[in-house]
Amino acid sequence: MKYVVAVDVGATNLRVGTYWVDGRLIKSVSVRTPGSGGPDTIAECIYDLASRLISELGLNQHQLAGVGVGSIGPLDIRRGEVVNTPNLGIRSFRLRKPLTEFFKTEYVLVVNDCVAGVWGEKVFGYGVNIDNLVYITLSSGVGGGVVVDGDLLIGKDGNAHEVGHIVVRYDGFRCGCGGLGHWEAYASGSGIPRYVKYYVENIATSRKTKLTEFVRESLITPELFFKLVREGDEVAVEIYNELCRVNAAGFASVINVYDPELVVVGGSLALANYDLIIQPLHDLLTNYVVNRLPKILPTQFGGEAVLKGAAALVIRPPKKLLRIYGFNH
Ligand SMILES: [Zn+2]
Incomplete structure (x- = not known):
């Protein structure tokens, strides 16, 4: 063979x-x-x-x-x-x-x-019999791949569907690419520590929790942030609630634009925190989505x-x- x-x-x-x-x-x-x-x-x-x-x-x-x-x-x-x-x-x-x-x-x-x-999802995964699907990855960045009507979207240079730079807040936090309010600036592995720092230094200025201490010592990583959310750290949970809405806005924009039947989620950040990042979407998406809601599943390929x-x-x-x-x- x-x-x-x-x-x-x-x-x-x-x-x-x-x-x-x-x-x-x-x-x-x-x-x-x-x-x-x-x-x-x-x-x-x-x-x-x-x-x-x-x-x-x-x-x-x-x-x-x-x-x-x-x-x-x-x-x-x-x-x-x-x-x-x-x-x-x-x-x-x-x-x-x-x-x-x-x-x-x-x-x-x-x-x-x-x-x-x-x-890969279309040929071997959950997308085998599905003609409209999106793959979204949340890891060091936020990215997407899209199949519409059975056809792979590519774009003029191969960069169609840069979903990480969808604007989730028009007056928001600045992304690594220089743009304002991009999804990736908040929700990616590189974005979360910067957003947490921004939030603590500009919004939760007079608060003192484990999280704010870690921020002052520049020790925040996505892993540590989600650990503090699980422990119920007050400021971490506050930021996390914002993050859930940001993710809902990002996923909703993708769903509104591509009308997928299925969204497959991959990336180390999402797969390690699926319960915290993806599960809450089911309730929040209805606030933002105009199209019929798709199924959302974690990739079976890790x-x-x-x-x-x-x-x-x-x-x-x-x-x-x-x-x-x-x-x-
Ligand atoms: Zn950007």
């Missing part, structure tokens, strides 16, 4: 896996994403990890069906490059061209990580969601992506 090399280029971790073309994972490995180097350092690292997997597993180069990549963005999808990403030391790097040379195949498909995520999606790209390629790369399938 033929196999696929799948790659998940994250801001923190770089995962490489091999899959049989029926979708079964053979083996995957994960390393820290290189934070320094040249424009091909990441592609070289991918090839190095894949080569080791391939020889360790006794696979043959001729059995390789193709290479699928889900990467942090923003992307220039035609060139298969990441352009000026704010989340990694190497801000711009090439994927498609060097990988095509290293693996000696033209069949290298590169998309945004959440685009891979939604395609941390493997993007990797599985990258494999799905090669196994059942979206027609639009083949057109972009000039393949006639």
